[in-house]
Amino acid sequence: MHAREMISTHPHVRGNTNDALIHCIEECYDCAQTCTTCADACLGEPMVAELVQCIRLNMDCADVCAATGAVATRRSGSNEAVIRAMLEACATACRLCAEECEAHATMHEHCRICAEACRSCEDACRKAMQSMSH
Amino acid sequence: MHAREMISTHPHVRGNTNDALIHCIEECYDCAQTCTTCADACLGEPMVAELVQCIRLNMDCADVCAATGAVATRRSGSNEAVIRAMLEACATACRLCAEECEAHATMHEHCRICAEACRSCEDACRKAMQSMSH
Amino acid sequence: MHAREMISTHPHVRGNTNDALIHCIEECYDCAQTCTTCADACLGEPMVAELVQCIRLNMDCADVCAATGAVATRRSGSNEAVIRAMLEACATACRLCAEECEAHATMHEHCRICAEACRSCEDACRKAMQSMSH
Amino acid sequence: MHAREMISTHPHVRGNTNDALIHCIEECYDCAQTCTTCADACLGEPMVAELVQCIRLNMDCADVCAATGAVATRRSGSNEAVIRAMLEACATACRLCAEECEAHATMHEHCRICAEACRSCEDACRKAMQSMSH
Numbered sequence: 418m419h420a421r422e423m424i425s426t427h428p429h430v431r432g433n434t435n436d437a438l439i440h441c442i443e444e445c446y447d448c449a450q451t452c453t454t455c456a457d458a459c460l461g462e463p464m465v466a467e468l469v470q471c472i473r474l475n476m477d478c479a480d481v482c483a484a485t486g487a488v489a490t491r492r493s494g495s496n497e498a499v500i501r502a503m504l505e506a507c508a509t510a511c512r513l514c515a516e517e518c519e520a521h522a523t524m525h526e527h528c529r530i531c532a533e534a535c536r537s538c539e540d541a542c543r544k545a546m547q548s549m550s551h
Numbered sequence: 552m553h554a555r556e557m558i559s560t561h562p563h564v565r566g567n568t569n570d571a572l573i574h575c576i577e578e579c580y581d582c583a584q585t586c587t588t589c590a591d592a593c594l595g596e597p598m599v600a601e602l603v604q605c606i607r608l609n610m611d612c613a614d615v616c617a618a619t620g621a622v623a624t625r626r627s628g629s630n631e632a633v634i635r636a637m638l639e640a641c642a643t644a645c646r647l648c649a650e651e652c653e654a655h656a657t658m659h660e661h662c663r664i665c666a667e668a669c670r671s672c673e674d675a676c677r678k679a680m681q682s683m684s685h
Numbered sequence: 686m687h688a689r690e691m692i693s694t695h696p697h698v699r700g701n702t703n704d705a706l707i708h709c710i711e712e713c714y715d716c717a718q719t720c721t722t723c724a725d726a727c728l729g730e731p732m733v734a735e736l737v738q739c740i741r742l743n744m745d746c747a748d749v750c751a752a753t754g755a756v757a758t759r760r761s762g763s764n765e766a767v768i769r770a771m772l773e774a775c776a777t778a779c780r781l782c783a784e785e786c787e788a789h790a791t792m793h794e795h796c797r798i799c800a801e802a803c804r805s806c807e808d809a810c811r812k813a814m815q816s817m818s819h
Numbered sequence: 820m821h822a823r824e825m826i827s828t829h830p831h832v833r834g835n836t837n838d839a840l841i842h843c844i845e846e847c848y849d850c851a852q853t854c855t856t857c858a859d860a861c862l863g864e865p866m867v868a869e870l871v872q873c874i875r876l877n878m879d880c881a882d883v884c885a886a887t888g889a890v891a892t893r894r895s896g897s898n899e900a901v902i903r904a905m906l907e908a909c910a911t912a913c914r915l916c917a918e919e920c921e922a923h924a925t926m927h928e929h930c931r932i933c934a935e936a937c938r939s940c941e942d943a944c945r946k947a948m949q950s951m952s953h
Contacts, residue, residue, distance in 0.1 A: 748886045766915060767912045770912070777900050
């Protein structure tokens, strides 16, 4: 992704990038795509009825990650309260989706990979929140 | 919108709709559209340089409202924690966008209407949060 | 929705609204919400395995409608080619989703209503395309 | 991104990935993020009034790329018509955004990088369309 290269050219950012936030933005876009794939892959499994809750959490997580990635990209100081609230919501969505995917990880490789992506994004959201508090 | 009619046919909801949540979903989709219009209208004003922060908050608010509307639509009990966190984030985004738009309301009619839509959506998010706590 | 009221205050639009496009924008946001509900309602049905294709088309249609609504809202002359291409894609997504939902309409009330919403949005997209050609 | 790894585990795809489509999905998510950054960076420039059309095209391109990436991820045969229409719309949005960004590329580094990302995504959309025709 071009996230780091692009954000470093932002007139308000030059020479003062927040690496934790940039990493989090990349994780959010990645996790949105991963969860969208996992939902569709779950829909393709013969035992789809057992994966209904997983599909719902995948879709919620994809929507929250996409919005969080966009809001965090639009970094501009005075909307810090929105970024913080979205990072909090995103960490929650990622945690719940990871827990559900982990329950299916031995059966479905897409759930195993998706759980890892969600845990990684949850962690990146928490580190980005910390980076904004000082 | 078909929100109420559609949600009342959901197999998990039948005969037990949460009116505050359904109203909130309608407000979220409406506010997303209103903020997207306000951002574009601000971009068309001769004094666009004075409206930069308004445009950014419009875009953040539109993204958060759209995601909140989708997540709240996908109501399914076990993702209540995600809905709650998004309602909280959405109330914050709406409040900040309303405050900024109110500062331009006497100059720009689109900011006046957008501020009202944001206050209305903020209120609907708070009532939906309350409706989910009992 | 505030679409008509808001767009009429846009500095580039004042006194010269395109009613077919405004109606289409409202239909797009409505159809996005309706399809998101139908996908979740289908996931809640005991025979979910028979509704997999319906769920996928619901999700595609919701994504395309949401993007089309936003792009059409951001009306500004020089992006007409993007609006046109999205109206075309949206009419296609709505038609395919409607056809699939119609096949389940006698069994599932949410599919019946969703099919109607998709047909209505498809029609609005076609009329908006015509309104932009003269 | 996990796109390739995830899609290769999809039950309908196993052992038969469409590399051009997967590359296109990655480009769409990347371009959505890049255009969102470019819009915000343009809003931060002192000469924002000269960049209004660039900001609008950035936002349109971001919305279209995000929807195209999601729809293309939800690959399932029978929605090929939707994927095709969205790839067409996405190539158009990327081309127009690239042309506008190129006009500012010598003045603004973010526009130069964004133009490259848009050209790359446009190219990936066209190759994905070709890959689906045989």
